Amino acid sequence: MNDFSEIEQELKRLRLAQPSHAFLVRVGQAIADPEIGEDKIIWPNRFRLNWIAPGVGVAAAALFLVLAQIRTQRGEKQSERITQGPAATQPQSTSPNQFIPTGATQVVYNVRDEGLHFTDGSEGPMRRLRYQTRQTLQWRNARTGESLRVSYPSEEVVLIPISGQ
Amino acid sequence: MENVAIHEDWRSRFSELAPGLLLFARQWVRSRADAEDIVQEAFVRFWRRNHAITNRALLYATVRSIALDLIRRDSRRARREAEAVSESAQVVEPEFELVDEAQSALAAALDRLPHDQREVLVMKIWNELTFAEIASALGISQNTAASRYRYALAALKKIFQPQ
Numbered sequence: 068m069n070d071f072s073e074i075e076q077e078l079k080r081l082r083l084a085q086p087s088h089a090f091l092v093r094v095g096q097a098i099a100d101p102e103i104g105e106d107k108i109i110w111p112n113r114f115r116l117n118w119i120a121p122g123v124g125v126a127a128a129a130l131f132l133v134l135a136q137i138r139t140q141r142g143e144k145q146s147e148r149i150t151q152g153p154a155a156t157q158p159q160s161t162s163p164n165q166f167i168p169t170g171a172t173q174v175v176y177n178v179r180d181e182g183l184h185f186t187d188g189s190e191g192p193m194r195r196l197r198y199q200t201r202q203t204l205q206w207r208n209a210r211t212g213e214s215l216r217v218s219y220p221s222e223e224v225v226l227i228p229i230s231g232q
Numbered sequence: 233m234e235n236v237a238i239h240e241d242w243r244s245r246f247s248e249l250a251p252g253l254l255l256f257a258r259q260w261v262r263s264r265a266d267a268e269d270i271v272q273e274a275f276v277r278f279w280r281r282n283h284a285i286t287n288r289a290l291l292y293a294t295v296r297s298i299a300l301d302l303i304r305r306d307s308r309r310a311r312r313e314a315e316a317v318s319e320s321a322q323v324v325e326p327e328f329e330l331v332d333e334a335q336s337a338l339a340a341a342l343d344r345l346p347h348d349q350r351e352v353l354v355m356k357i358w359n360e361l362t363f364a365e366i367a368s369a370l371g372i373s374q375n376t377a378a379s380r381y382r383y384a385l386a387a388l389k390k391i392f393q394p395q
Contacts, residue, residue, distance in 0.1 A: 071385040083251035084327040182371035183293035
């Protein structure tokens with residue numbers, strides 16, 4: 068570290084500009100008066116927004132499933148109408164004509180430690196970890212062999228209470 | 233009476249810490265007014281939650297947290313401020329009382345440092361935090377904090393004392 072002592076001294080010689088008197092008064096008033104400044108505090112609101120992407124993804128998957136179900140039911144009715152008569156006595160397949168969930172994966176491709184943060188109502192600081200993942204859900208129709216896969220990016224924030232800071 | 237005494241203690245402590253905190257906050261925002269808003273909110277939040285003013289790591293983490301939340305909230309603002317903190321862009325000029333050309337050049341060189349190195353340097357030189365406190369505030373290891381500090385000094389030394 069001795070190699071840097073000269074440059075350290077040069078840096079320490081740079082004197083910081085002093086804050087204005089008005090600023091010091093403003094902070095003093097905010098500390099003294101609990102009504103002042105409360106609306107100025109910025110609370111982390113990213114957590115709420117983080118659920119938008121997965122929510123849209125799930126809604127899209129649900130809509131896709133409903134549409135797929137309607138289409139396959141219509142096809143089934145037509146085939147039943149055609150096969151009425153002697154062939155109707157044949158035993159029907161026991162497998163249900165619907166999409167069955169066959170898999171769900173969540174791949175975490177990035178984790179970021181965002182340091183210590185405050186959250187609403189918490190007494191102490193919390194460490195904020197941001198996980199960026201890709202969720203993939205799969206369904207398969209056992210009768211027709213059709214499969215459906217929905218994949219969407221998601222972001223998850225995990226708050227870990229810190230003690231002893 | 234005790235409250236008045238506590239208020240006065242906080243006010244005097246704030247007067248001591250404010251210049252360094254403002255410099256720290258200016259790394260993320262261009263205007264002095266924005267930096268003052270960030271520091272005020274951090275300090276008031278600290279006060280309201282009865283945290284010990286001696287817990288400097290937490291105080292700086294709070295300033296950093298508020299600054300990052302502020303620039304994330306507004307996408308236009310985030311773009312503008314992201315440009316301010318990127319290495320290639322013209323970055324915020326630190327607020328120093330410059331007395332000569334050499335100091336102006338040093339302040340300009342400081343601006344050209346990578347953001348993560350300048351952040352550690354500001355905390356260490358002008359706020360006198362220990363590496364343990366810096367590591368705690370930034371969520372990094374002490375070794376990383378010390379490395380970033382050394383890299384910053386090496387870069388500045390290279391500029392001002394070329395071999």
